[in-house]
Amino acid sequence: MNLSLGPLLYYWSRDDVLAFYDEVKHWPVARVYLGESVCSRRHLLRLPDWLDLAEQLSTAGKEVVLSSQTLIESESDLKTLRRIVGDGRFRVEANEWGAVRLLSEAGVPFVAGPTLNVYNPETLDVLAGLGAQRWLPPVEMSRNTLASLLQRAPASMETEVFAYGKLPLAYSARCFTARHYNLPKDDCQFRCLDHADGLPLSTREGEPFLTLNGIQTQSAGVYNLIGELPALRELGVVCLRLSPQSRHMGRVVDAFRAALAGETHAAETLARILPGPPVDGYWHGRAGLEHAGLIHISEKHA
Amino acid sequence: MNWNGATAARVRVPAESERSTTIALDLICPAGSLVSLKAAIDHGADAVYMGFRDNTNARAFPGLNFDEAQAAEGLRYAHDRGRRVLLALNTYPQPDTWSRWTGAVDRAAKLGMDAVILADAGLMRYAAKQHPQLRLHLSVQGSATSYEAVNFYREHFGIQRAVLPRVLSLPQVENVVQHTDVEIELFGFGGLCVMVEGRCLLSSYCTGESPNSAGVCSPAKAVQWTETPAGLESRLNGVLLDRYGKSEKAGYPTLCKGRFNVGGETYYAIEEPTSLNTLDLLPEMLKIGVAAIKIEGRQRSPAYVTQVTKVWRAAIDAVKKNADAFKPTPAWQAELNKLSEGQSHTLGAYHRPWK
Numbered sequence: 001m002n003l004s005l006g007p008l009l010y011y012w013s014r015d016d017v018l019a020f021y022d023e024v025k026h027w028p029v030a031r032v033y034l035g036e037s038v039c040s041r042r043h044l045l046r047l048p049d050w051l052d053l054a055e056q057l058s059t060a061g062k063e064v065v066l067s068s069q070t071l072i073e074s075e076s077d078l079k080t081l082r083r084i085v086g087d088g089r090f091r092v093e094a095n096e097w098g099a100v101r102l103l104s105e106a107g108v109p110f111v112a113g114p115t116l117n118v119y120n121p122e123t124l125d126v127l128a129g130l131g132a133q134r135w136l137p138p139v140e141m142s143r144n145t146l147a148s149l150l151q152r153a154p155a156s157m158e159t160e161v162f163a164y165g166k167l168p169l170a171y172s173a174r175c176f177t178a179r180h181y182n183l184p185k186d187d188c189q190f191r192c193l194d195h196a197d198g199l200p201l202s203t204r205e206g207e208p209f210l211t212l213n214g215i216q217t218q219s220a221g222v223y224n225l226i227g228e229l230p231a232l233r234e235l236g237v238v239c240l241r242l243s244p245q246s247r248h249m250g251r252v253v254d255a256f257r258a259a260l261a262g263e264t265h266a267a268e269t270l271a272r273i274l275p276g277p278p279v280d281g282y283w284h285g286r287a288g289l290e291h292a293g294l295i296h297i298s299e300k301h302a
Numbered sequence: 303m304n305w306n307g308a309t310a311a312r313v314r315v316p317a318e319s320e321r322s323t324t325i326a327l328d329l330i331c332p333a334g335s336l337v338s339l340k341a342a343i344d345h346g347a348d349a350v351y352m353g354f355r356d357n358t359n360a361r362a363f364p365g366l367n368f369d370e371a372q373a374a375e376g377l378r379y380a381h382d383r384g385r386r387v388l389l390a391l392n393t394y395p396q397p398d399t400w401s402r403w404t405g406a407v408d409r410a411a412k413l414g415m416d417a418v419i420l421a422d423a424g425l426m427r428y429a430a431k432q433h434p435q436l437r438l439h440l441s442v443q444g445s446a447t448s449y450e451a452v453n454f455y456r457e458h459f460g461i462q463r464a465v466l467p468r469v470l471s472l473p474q475v476e477n478v479v480q481h482t483d484v485e486i487e488l489f490g491f492g493g494l495c496v497m498v499e500g501r502c503l504l505s506s507y508c509t510g511e512s513p514n515s516a517g518v519c520s521p522a523k524a525v526q527w528t529e530t531p532a533g534l535e536s537r538l539n540g541v542l543l544d545r546y547g548k549s550e551k552a553g554y555p556t557l558c559k560g561r562f563n564v565g566g567e568t569y570y571a572i573e574e575p576t577s578l579n580t581l582d583l584l585p586e587m588l589k590i591g592v593a594a595i596k597i598e599g600r601q602r603s604p605a606y607v608t609q610v611t612k613v614w615r616a617a618i619d620a621v622k623k624n625a626d627a628f629k630p631t632p633a634w635q636a637e638l639n640k641l642s643e644g645q646s647h648t649l650g651a652y653h654r655p656w657k
C-alpha cells in the first residue's frame with residue numbers, strides 16, 4: 001500500500017502552487033494527481049502549466065495523473081477535457097462519464113474517480129471493460145460495502161481510497177464563495193484566492209459543519225483513516241489518497257508514511273495538526289460527520 | 303424508432319435525418335400514489351413517473367410509492383387513456399442487495415412500463431441486455447451535464463432520453479440538444495436541488511443516508527423540532543439547520559436550505575427555501591427542442607399534483623399553439639406560487655444570474 005496526493009481542490013496563487021509542488025517532489029508519495037478539477041474559472045495555472053508541472057514531477061520520480069473537471073458545463077470545458085485526453089503523456093482520472101467516453105474512445109487507460117458513483121461490482125466491471133485500471137469508491141462508501149463490492153471486483157482492478165482531508169461532498173452550478181460576497185459567479189473576483197483551505201461554514205450555534213470551496217461543498221470535519229490501515233490492507237486497497245491542504249501537508253504525508261511503516265505514534269502526531277474536527281463516520285457506515293462510530297454532534301442534543 | 307422500439311446495447315447513434323421523434327414538451331408528472339397518478343392523468347399529464355415501495359428510487363419515503371398490484375392498476379389507467387408510465391429506479395444499487403434492483407427492472411419489463419429511469423451504469427447494462435425492448439431513460443441522478451456524457455449512455459446502453467441536472471443555463475442545454483440524438487428532459491417546476499443531482503452527499507454526511515445510496519435526502523426520521531426561548535429550532539441528526547422567529551414561517555428542514563454562519567454572517571449560505579418555476583422559459587425550451595418537462599414532487603399531495611398538472615397542461619398547450627404570443631397568465635403564476643416551497647420561485651440555473 002502506498003500514498004497518493006489528490007488533486008489540489010482549492011485556488012492558490014501561482015507562486016504558492018509552484019512552491020507546494022516543489023516540496024511534493026521530495027515527499028514519500030508514489031503518485032500525484034494534478035490539474036483543476038473544481039472550477040473552470042480558476043486560471044492562474046492553465047493546462048500547459050499543469051502539464052509542465054506534470055513533467056517536472058514525473059522527472060522527480062512521481063507517477064503523475066491528470067484529474068479531469070468534475071462538473072462539465074460548457075463547450076470550453078469539453079475543449080479542455082479533450083486536450084487532457086489527447087495529450088497522451090499522462091494517465092487521466094475521469095471524474096464524470098463524458099471523460100470516460102473520450103478516454104475509452106482514445107484507448108487511453110484511466111483512473112475512475114470518486115464522483116463516477118461506482119457503488120457495485122457491475123458498474124466497476126463496465127469501467128474495467130472501457131479501460132479503467134484503478135478506481136476510487138464514492139467518499140460516502142463504508143468499509144463493509146467496499147468489502148462486499150471487492151469480493152466481486154474485476155481482476156487486476158486497483159483500489160485507491162480517499163483517506164485524508166476535508167471530504168468533497170457536493171458540486172453545484174452556483175458558486176457559494178461568490179454568493180457569500182454578494183458577487184455574481186461570472187464576476188466572482190476570484191475570492192477563492194482569499195481562502196486557502198476554503199471558507200468555513202458553521203451552524204447558528206457555532207458548530208463547524210461544512211466548508212465552501214467555490215462551486216464545491218466540503219465537510220468541515222477532516223476525514224482521517226490513519227487508524228484503519230490494517231482494515232485497508234486486508235481489503236487489498238493499494239493506495240491511500242491524501243487531499244492537499246495549505247499548511248502542514250508535508251507532515252501529514254510523513255505521518256501516513258510512518259504509520260505504513262508501523263510506527264505507533266504516527267496517528268497521535270497527525271491528530272495534533274488536523275485542520276478541523278476528525279471524522280470517519282462514513283467508514284463505519286454512519287453519518288459522515290461522526291467520529292470513530294460515536295455520534296459527534298447529535299448526542300449533545302438528544 | 304417509436305416510443306417502445308428501444309434498441310439493444312451498443313447501438314449506433316442515428317444521423318439527424320433518421321430521427322423520427324417529434325416529441326416536444328411532453329408533460330411528465332409525479333405519481334407518489336395511485337390517487338396522484340389518476341389526478342395527473344385526469345388533468346393532462348402525457349406521462350407520469352413512479353417508484354416501487356423500496357429504496358430503488360430516490361423518493362424512498364414511508365407511505366409513498368407503488369406495490370406491484372398498484373403499479374399494474376396505474377399502468378392500466380394510464381394506458382386506457384393513451385398516456386405513459388415511467389418507473390424511477392434511480393438510486394445506486396448496493397453490492398449486497400444488487401438483486402433488488404435487477405428484480406425491479408425485471409418487474410418493470412413484465413408489467414409493461416413504458417420506460418425505466420436509471421442512474422447506474424451497471425444496472426443499465428443489465429437492463430439493456432436482459433430486456434432489449436425496454437426503453438431506458440437516464441435519470442437526473444446520473445449527473446450527465448454534457449453531450450459527451452449523454453452520448454456515452456446512448457452508445458453503450460441505447461438510452462433514448464436523458465434528464466439533465468438543474469445546473470445548466472438554457473444556451474448550455476441547447477448545446478447538449480444539438481449534439482445528441484437522445485431526447486432531453488428538463489425539470490420545470492418543484493423542489494430545487496441546488497447541487498448537481500447524484501453528486502451531493504450532504505445528506506449522508508449529516509444523517510448517514512443520501513439520495514444515491516438510500517433514496518432519501520434530509521430524511522424525516524432524522525428531523526427534530528424544538529421550541530426554545532430563542533425560537534423554533536429545526537435539527538437534522540442533531541445539527542441545527544435553522545431557528546425561526548415568531549413571525550417566520552418554518553419550512554421542511556432540507557439541509558441545503560438552512561441558515562448558517564459564514565464569516566460572521568448568518569444567511570441562507572447555500573440556497574433559500576424556494577422552488578423552481580420555469581413557466582416563463584417555455585417558449586425558449588420549445589424552440590431549442592426540449593422533449594419533455596418534468597414536474598418534481600412525488601412526495602407531494604394529490605391536490606398539489608392536480609393543481610400543478612392543470613396549470614402546466616394549459617401553459618404547454620398555449621406555447622405550442624403560439625410560442626411568440628406566449629405569456630404566463632397571472633392566474634397560473636398565482637396558483638403555482640401558492641404551491642411553492644417558501645411561497646417563492648426562481649428560474650434557477652437556466653437563468654445565468656442565479657449562479
